Amino acid sequence: xxxxxxxxxxxxxxxxxLGESSFAxxxxxxxxxxxxxxxxKITDRQKVPxxxxxxxxPRELEILSMVNHCSIIKIYEIFETSGKVYIVMELCxxxxxxxxxxxxxGLPEEVARxxxxxxxxxxxxxxxxxxxxxxxxxxNVLLDKDMNVKLSDFGFSxxxxxxxxxxxxxxxxxxxxxxxxxxxxxxxxxxxxxxYDMWSLGVILYVMVSGFMPYDDSNVKxxxxxxKDHQILFPESLxxxxxxxxxxxxxxxxxxxxxxxxxxxxxxxxxxxxxxxxF
Numbered sequence: 590x591x592x593x594x595x596x597x598x599x600x601x602x603x604x605x606x607l608g609e610s611s612f613a614x615x616x617x618x619x620x621x622x623x624x625x626x627x628x629x630k631i632t633d634r635q636k637v638p639x640x641x642x643x644x645x646x647p648r649e650l651e652i653l654s655m656v657n658h659c660s661i662i663k664i665y666e667i668f669e670t671s672g673k674v675y676i677v678m679e680l681c682x683x684x685x686x687x688x689x690x691x692x693x694x695g696l697p698e699e700v701a702r703x704x705x706x707x708x709x710x711x712x713x714x715x716x717x718x719x720x721x722x723x724x725x726x727x728x729n730v731l732l733d734k735d736m737n738v739k740l741s742d743f744g745f746s747x748x749x750x751x752x753x754x755x756x757x758x759x760x761x762x763x764x765x766x767x768x769x770x771x772x773x774x775x776x777x778x779x780x781x782x783x784x785y786d787m788w789s790l791g792v793i794l795y796v797m798v799s800g801f802m803p804y805d806d807s808n809v810k811x812x813x814x815x816x817k818d819h820q821i822l823f824p825e826s827l828x829x830x831x832x833x834x835x836x837x838x839x840x841x842x843x844x845x846x847x848x849x850x851x852x853x854x855x856x857x858x859x860x861x862x863x864x865x866x867x868f
Contacts, residue, residue, distance in 0.1 A: 724744065
């Protein structure tokens, strides 16, 4: 059976294509039960690598079935046929954050602050559950009709494992995009997965308020050198508070990189004034 027939049996009328990722395509559909449009992520088992099928996909399905937060994409139903996996989820009609930023050439700090706070709340919720995303980027942040943030694409997510003393065990898999990847991940060093998420969040905030990437990933060796030297070129228009937050999220030393609670309590996110900092 083709996708339309499979979905029809489940009470969905298939619509047009919304987009696609490396291993899946996303289409719109009308739910006869819910009486509104939804998005359906369709993964063809025949077209994905064995590692993805055996490791990453089961993790994604497990995590999607357990998370429930207003700033994480809502999942309505997950079902499988012998050849495909269908994830029925909330339709975000405003598209993704990257397109929104491009269309506005960067966002005013007030707009960025509201959206970034929502995203950070979603990450805190995940981290409190010992779940890490590991592919945070503007393309994976969707916007609903009211311009609220919805974190999506948990394809590289996983639960954290802890040793006998309760310490989180490092991850070793390279996940995500080089432009959003922390220096320790690019270098292939076993990394703390929650601290990796924090670097990627810092990149997202930089892109939100500037309209461009903090580092050019066309030359990864040069990018890595700038990251390790903690060199960040800020637009002059940015407030000192915003620069301070990004500077401490994009810290090459993982022991000094801000954790999610520290980000949420930072004066910029709280809307408070900071003393002048020099960069």
